[in-house]
Amino acid sequence: MTVDLRKDFVNYAKSLNAASEDKNIRTAISRAVTSYRNTVTETLERFPHTPALAEEVQEIKRQSMANLDNLLETAMASVERNKGKAFYAKDHQAALDIALGIIGKGKTVVKGKSMLGEELHLREYLEDNGNEVWETDLGEFILQLRKERPMHILSPSIHVPREQVAEVFTKFFGKVVPPDIAEEVKVVKEFLREKYFTADVGISGANVVAADTGAMVIIENEGNVRLATGAPPVHIVMVGVEKLVPTFQEAMKVAEVTWRYAQYGVPGYVNIVSGPSKTGDIEKVTTYGAHGPKEFYVIFVDNGRNEMAHEEKFSQALHCLRCGGCMYECPVFQVTAGHFGHTYMGGIGAIWTAFVSGGMEKAAPLVYSCLRCGRCVERCPMSINVPAMIGELRERVIYGKLEG
Amino acid sequence: METKMPMVLDVISENIIKHGSPLALKGSEVSSWAKELDLPAKGDVLFYTGGEYQMLPFIDSLVKTITHLDQGSKVFSMMMGARNILNKTGFSPEKMYASVLAKDKDRYNSVCFKAAKVLKELGYEFCYSGNEELYSGALLYELGYLQDMEDYVKRVVEVIKKSGAKTIVCLSPHAAEVFKFVYPKMVEGFDFEIRTYVDLVWERRDKLAKLQSAESVVIHDSCRLARELGIHQELRDILVSIGADVKEAPMNREWTSCCGGPIKILFPELSHVIGERRVTELKESGSAHILTSCPYCLSALEAGRAKGDSAVVEDLIEFLYRGVKA
Ligand code: SF4
Numbered sequence: 001m002t003v004d005l006r007k008d009f010v011n012y013a014k015s016l017n018a019a020s021e022d023k024n025i026r027t028a029i030s031r032a033v034t035s036y037r038n039t040v041t042e043t044l045e046r047f048p049h050t051p052a053l054a055e056e057v058q059e060i061k062r063q064s065m066a067n068l069d070n071l072l073e074t075a076m077a078s079v080e081r082n083k084g085k086a087f088y089a090k091d092h093q094a095a096l097d098i099a100l101g102i103i104g105k106g107k108t109v110v111k112g113k114s115m116l117g118e119e120l121h122l123r124e125y126l127e128d129n130g131n132e133v134w135e136t137d138l139g140e141f142i143l144q145l146r147k148e149r150p151m152h153i154l155s156p157s158i159h160v161p162r163e164q165v166a167e168v169f170t171k172f173f174g175k176v177v178p179p180d181i182a183e184e185v186k187v188v189k190e191f192l193r194e195k196y197f198t199a200d201v202g203i204s205g206a207n208v209v210a211a212d213t214g215a216m217v218i219i220e221n222e223g224n225v226r227l228a229t230g231a232p233p234v235h236i237v238m239v240g241v242e243k244l245v246p247t248f249q250e251a252m253k254v255a256e257v258t259w260r261y262a263q264y265g266v267p268g269y270v271n272i273v274s275g276p277s278k279t280g281d282i283e284k285v286t287t288y289g290a291h292g293p294k295e296f297y298v299i300f301v302d303n304g305r306n307e308m309a310h311e312e313k314f315s316q317a318l319h320c321l322r323c324g325g326c327m328y329e330c331p332v333f334q335v336t337a338g339h340f341g342h343t344y345m346g347g348i349g350a351i352w353t354a355f356v357s358g359g360m361e362k363a364a365p366l367v368y369s370c371l372r373c374g375r376c377v378e379r380c381p382m383s384i385n386v387p388a389m390i391g392e393l394r395e396r397v398i399y400g401k402l403e404g
Numbered sequence: 405m406e407t408k409m410p411m412v413l414d415v416i417s418e419n420i421i422k423h424g425s426p427l428a429l430k431g432s433e434v435s436s437w438a439k440e441l442d443l444p445a446k447g448d449v450l451f452y453t454g455g456e457y458q459m460l461p462f463i464d465s466l467v468k469t470i471t472h473l474d475q476g477s478k479v480f481s482m483m484m485g486a487r488n489i490l491n492k493t494g495f496s497p498e499k500m501y502a503s504v505l506a507k508d509k510d511r512y513n514s515v516c517f518k519a520a521k522v523l524k525e526l527g528y529e530f531c532y533s534g535n536e537e538l539y540s541g542a543l544l545y546e547l548g549y550l551q552d553m554e555d556y557v558k559r560v561v562e563v564i565k566k567s568g569a570k571t572i573v574c575l576s577p578h579a580a581e582v583f584k585f586v587y588p589k590m591v592e593g594f595d596f597e598i599r600t601y602v603d604l605v606w607e608r609r610d611k612l613a614k615l616q617s618a619e620s621v622v623i624h625d626s627c628r629l630a631r632e633l634g635i636h637q638e639l640r641d642i643l644v645s646i647g648a649d650v651k652e653a654p655m656n657r658e659w660t661s662c663c664g665g666p667i668k669i670l671f672p673e674l675s676h677v678i679g680e681r682r683v684t685e686l687k688e689s690g691s692a693h694i695l696t697s698c699p700y701c702l703s704a705l706e707a708g709r710a711k712g713d714s715a716v717v718e719d720l721i722e723f724l725y726r727g728v729k730a
Contacts, residue, residue: 335678368671397548400405
């Protein structure tokens with residue numbers, strides 16, 4: 001059988017060209033790049049121990065990925081011990097089935113930002129199955145209304161200026177929303193506030209998971225995750241298995257490095273959730289669902305990650321903290337944003353596309369639009385050698401080894 | 405499972421394998437710059453061009469032609485050399501190659517001549533493989549044709565061995581990169597000392613002719629040179645020693661911004677945009693006299709210069725040669 005990729009290349013080139021002419025993308029990304037470089041320089045000066053800590057985290061990640069099966073087992077046991085329910089989803093469909101099994105139909109769901117959610121097309125799936133789902137991250141909410149996909153892993157709606165936000169809000173809320181950022185934030189806050197407290201289920205991802213304690217660490221600034229995971233009676237965490245580390249202490253190290261390079265400086269909120277809400281205040285009888293969720297579920301998603309962990313040349317890609325730094329330094333991403341990607345973006349995204357989200361056919365054009373210039377490696381706190389992996393994938397594409 | 409890739413990849417890889425040049429240039433064309441120099445075929449130090457500067461003026465027209473074909477139809481079977489493809493489609497290669505401006509051809513062809521002259525001036529002795537010199541195969545490595553490369557490099561090594569040299573001096577950082585990091589993995593006993601042109605000049609920079617007046621220049625660090633080979637301070641040392649006023653761009657050395665060149669053959673428009681942006685960034689240094697030390701950077705930045713832009717883009721070789729002549 002022959003897979004003809006020529007059309008894909010032509011179409012992809014067209015989309016890159018169109019993106020590179022888009023003034024909104026250009027302006028937004030140049031602003032973002034400058035601000036990224038400034039914040040990181042400034043925070044690294046303030047917290048000079050960070051690069052050394054990042055090296056430590058590389059080693060933590062390396063060992064965790066080499067030990068993935070054990071870690072998963074420990075983590076699942078920890079979640080159960082905490083009176084949560086733990087699931088393992090081998091692939092994309094299994095993950096969706098498990099989630100839908102817990103949620104059912106006719107429910108209202110509030111959701112925090114999660115790249116895994118994008119990978120699984122989680123919102124669309126739950127909606128198609130008769131649920132009402134709200135993205136609570138402001139950027140994701142804007143994209144939900146615009147029916148678009150994220151253009152950056154941390155700032156998904158980076159390409160949408162305030163005027164366009166006002167336009168889509170005015171239409172959606174049925175009242176005039178001026179192109180004023182504070183006003184725009186306010187209308188969403190009012191709208192979602194009601195959703196948090198009437199929702200049946202809150203879904204979040206996690207930035208790190210400590211296997212020993214079953215602690216899910218979620219970093220955020222807006223406070224939406226806090227509400228989405230605290231107010232509804234059910235909290236589901238959906239997390240990729242690559243987020244596992246052995247201990248709570250190590251999880252804190254990973255978290256600190258993540259937020260520092262993800263331009264949080266110091267994040268507004270770090271949520272640590274290990275089980276359902278409980279109280280023993282009356283007669284020391286433990287009762288679940290005190291103020292927060294009564295039910296707590298964790299779905300560990302594999303979907304190609306384990307295979308990647310076993311590939312010597314690619315397991316390092318699982319160390320990615322999703323800080324987004326490499327994307328800001330990528331000359332292709334700087335002019336095309338998320339168009340250089342398929343769910344996951346930039347050079348590292350091309351690797352993830354091949355193994356986790358889309359497969360080699362989808363990855364091939366991305367793999368060839370990488371310059372292999374190597375600046376991402378300079379930036380990456382995990383020193384992930386993306387250009388080397390790109391080279392390896394090119395070889396696989398050329399010689400027809402498309403199975404990843 | 406077999407894959408059908410954009411035709412330009414087939415053309416380039418086939419050309420390298422069959423003709424020893426990504427653009428199927430003839431050995432006599434590639435080595436014409438050396439006619440008057442009478443370089444020996446044997447010696448301790450081999451001067452290696454890989455035909456890279458010489459092919460620069462042809463890349464754009466090949467890309468244009470093939471991108472056009474790629475979108476048009478599927479009647480072209482895979483695995484045809486550039487000359488073949490062009491024949492079949494009614495373009496003649498001669499016509500395509502002839503459409504390249506003579507002044508561009510002359511300019512890029514003479515870079516090798518100038519490099520040789522500068523090194524001679526500094527007292528270096530070296531040999532050159534002339535007509536027989538083969539392209540390093542860097543693009544096979546870059547584009548994923550590693551299995552083909554394993555066979556190809558054997559032929560390159562044969563030619564290199566004929567020279568009897570122990571040291572290879574590369575004009576292009578891409579050639580230096582593959583000789584240094586890829587060849588040793590593919591060829592047993594590939595133990596040549598790999599140097600770059602920049603290295604050699606740096607060592608004897610005191611002997612370079614000084615500039616008449618302190619010109620201000622800005623260095624575009626090539627990704628390969630700065631990040632893979634760790635050469636960036638050397639460029640500054642060389643320029644300072646001849647009295648140039650070296651300005652720095654916001655992103656430089658190991659943080660240098662890529663010129664966009666590597667994706668030119670598949671994504672020419674995007675490559676162009678990236679080149680333009682880099683030229684703008686370089687000019688933020690306060691100097692519009694851009695110097696680089698890589699054939700692809702040279703060509704990409706030259707293309708990224710807006711029409712009528714006052715910026716000057718030169719290879720370090722061209723810049724230093726002016727001192728030799730004076
Ligand atoms: S590859 Fe490195 S720089 Fe890029 S998002 Fe992942 S951790 Fe950050």
